[in-house]
Amino acid sequence: MDPSSTGIQEPFDLIRLSLSERVFVKLRGDRELTGILHAYDGHMNLILSDAEETIMIVDPVDGNFEGQGTVKVAKRKMEMLFVRGDGVILVSPPSRT
Amino acid sequence: MLIFSVFKTLTDQRVTVELKNDLSISGVLKSVDQFLNIRLDSIKVLDETRHPHMMAVKNCFIRGSVVRYVQLPAEHVDTQLLEDATRREAANQAKR
Numbered sequence: 388m389d390p391s392s393t394g395i396q397e398p399f400d401l402i403r404l405s406l407s408e409r410v411f412v413k414l415r416g417d418r419e420l421t422g423i424l425h426a427y428d429g430h431m432n433l434i435l436s437d438a439e440e441t442i443m444i445v446d447p448v449d450g451n452f453e454g455q456g457t458v459k460v461a462k463r464k465m466e467m468l469f470v471r472g473d474g475v476i477l478v479s480p481p482s483r484t
Numbered sequence: 485m486l487i488f489s490v491f492k493t494l495t496d497q498r499v500t501v502e503l504k505n506d507l508s509i510s511g512v513l514k515s516v517d518q519f520l521n522i523r524l525d526s527i528k529v530l531d532e533t534r535h536p537h538m539m540a541v542k543n544c545f546i547r548g549s550v551v552r553y554v555q556l557p558a559e560h561v562d563t564q565l566l567e568d569a570t571r572r573e574a575a576n577q578a579k580r
Contacts (some may be wrong), residue, residue: 403489403574406567416504426566429577432487432520434556436563469487471520471551474504 430472491516500555522546
């Protein structure tokens with residue numbers, strides 16, 4: 388394999404390079420997390436610190452032609468969190484801003 | 485294996501396990517295995533009014549696959565050690 392300048396050869400490398408950085412994680416059940424990534428494994432089990440969870444609770448309203456129900460957003464913070472890999476949809480590295 | 489080791493170092497600490505059915509149980513971590521099955525002692529269900537049937541339960545075994553989150557005591561987690569161990573394991577995986 389040719390070691391490219393970015394050091395990314397396989398998908399997990401993207402997560403490896405995000406260690407100790409704030410990542411965005413999308414989970415099953417309309418949940419999202421941001422937190423500082425400290426550990427992961429091949430199952431995508433994660434350990435995050437300073438994690439903030441956002442839960443989207445969609446409340447379908449009848450009689451609304453736009454098909455737009457109200458979306459309630461619940462947030463909560465957790466100091467140190469283990470996330471089981473089977474619930475993970477995607478892990479996104481921090482935006483470089 | 486890495487996460488398994490992390491949990492092993494956290495035995496006898498109080499953790500909060502959130503299950504996929506939204507039940508949250510806090511308890512003292514007594515043991516863990518390779519599937520991340522978890523045994524908890526002196527458990528307390530966070531929302532007792534919603535789960536009154538759990539009030540009498542004092543210890544339990546949780547199948548790893550039903551866990552969504554585990555809230556860990558941050559002061560007992562060495563984040564630098566974790567990151568180094570993760571990089572090491574990632575390097576080992578790449579060699580295979």
